[in-house]
Amino acid sequence: MVGHFQSILESEGIRTEVRNEGGSSLAGEVPFTQVFPELWVIEPEDTERAKQLIETYLAEDSRSSATLKPWTCPNCAETVTAELAECWNCGTPFPTP
Numbered sequence: 001m002v003g004h005f006q007s008i009l010e011s012e013g014i015r016t017e018v019r020n021e022g023g024s025s026l027a028g029e030v031p032f033t034q035v036f037p038e039l040w041v042i043e044p045e046d047t048e049r050a051k052q053l054i055e056t057y058l059a060e061d062s063r064s065s066a067t068l069k070p071w072t073c074p075n076c077a078e079t080v081t082a083e084l085a086e087c088w089n090c091g092t093p094f095p096t097p
């Protein structure tokens, strides 16, 4: 899980470091969040952006895990797997209730 967040942040150009809990800390580094104590953002100015990226990811993740069943496209009636946010056939977005 921590490694997954790290790859998300690094893909945005944010340098991170995974620490073991209780490891020594270096001056100038910022603890990332209290929820994920093992993932550190190296540059202090990246911290806010990193938090937003993680929050966005978590919001999308909770939405997709709530809808694991395949859904039926309201436009073309194709069955679309739960991982897709839009219809593979016609591009209609997942219908939000």
Ligand SMILES: [Zn+2]
Pocket (backbone or CB within 6 Å): 073, 074, 075, 076, 077, 078, 087, 088, 089, 090, 091, 092
């Ligand atoms: Zn469709």
